[in-house]
Amino acid sequence: MKHILRTLGLCLFVISPAIHAADTLEAREAWVREAPPSVNVLAAYLQLHNHGAEARILNRVTSPAFDQVEIHRTEEHGGMAHMIKIPEVAVPANGMLIFQKGDLHLMLIDPKSPLKSGDSVELTLHFADGSTLKVTAPVRKADGGAAGQHEMHDHQHQH
Numbered sequence: 001m002k003h004i005l006r007t008l009g010l011c012l013f014v015i016s017p018a019i020h021a022a023d024t025l026e027a028r029e030a031w032v033r034e035a036p037p038s039v040n041v042l043a044a045y046l047q048l049h050n051h052g053a054e055a056r057i058l059n060r061v062t063s064p065a066f067d068q069v070e071i072h073r074t075e076e077h078g079g080m081a082h083m084i085k086i087p088e089v090a091v092p093a094n095g096m097l098i099f100q101k102g103d104l105h106l107m108l109i110d111p112k113s114p115l116k117s118g119d120s121v122e123l124t125l126h127f128a129d130g131s132t133l134k135v136t137a138p139v140r141k142a143d144g145g146a147a148g149q150h151e152m153h154d155h156q157h158q159h
Contacts, residue, residue, distance in 0.1 A: 024052030025091065025127075030137035032121045033101075037114040044069075044106040044123065044137055045099045050091040057128035058097075059088040065121050067110035074102050083107060088128070101142075115139045 030046035050056050061069040072083045081102070089104065091097040099105050108121070115121065117140050125133040 025050055025056060025125075025131075025133050027125070027133060027135045030123070030135050032108065032115065032137045032139045033142050034115065034117045034139050040110050042066075042108040042111065042115070043101075044108055044121065045101065046106075046135060046137065047099070048091045048097045048125075050093060050095055050097075053093050055093050056091040057088050058091060058125055059128050060126035061106055062124045062126065063108065063121055065112055065115070066108045067112070069123065070107045070109065071104070072107045073104050117141050 026049040028047045028049060030044065032042055032044045035042050048058070058071065061071065063069050070085050071087070071089055073086055074081050075084050076082070085107075089097060097104070106123070119139040121137045121139060123135045123137055125135060127133070
């Protein structure tokens with residue numbers, strides 16, 4: 001009996017940091033940019049708020065609606081926007097990280113079915129400490145301004 005209680009206590013000790021870590025993160029204003037059905041790459045945006053005392057490292061994103069999700073940053077070179085894949089990003093302690101048009105964003109690659117305004121996309125954010133955060137992002141039309149069209153400038157992915 002003592003062995004079972006000791007094992008259970010060790011399991012709770014190992015699991016509790018990941019559970020606590022997930023409680024310190026909050027996603028806000030998540031959305032996916034609607035694109036024509038023939039487009040196989042969409043973009044997602046959100047704000048990640050870290051209410052914890054330590055920075056959190058986002059190192060992977062998955063979605064059942066897409067074959068692949070990558071973290072990208074838009075960089076402008078010679079008047080052209082280029083999407084640069086980055087392996088991980090830090091959400092600062094007691095701070096926020098913004099995924100927005102023309103900067104850091106999630107590239108949603110090869111949708112399993114066409115998405116239109118009013119649909120929603122499930123995303124799972126995976127962090128280096130083993131914790132995850134599930135996010136539901138509605139699909140909506142872009143604002144139509146120049147900043148909302150950065151995804152269409154150059155889909156030359158540099159890895």
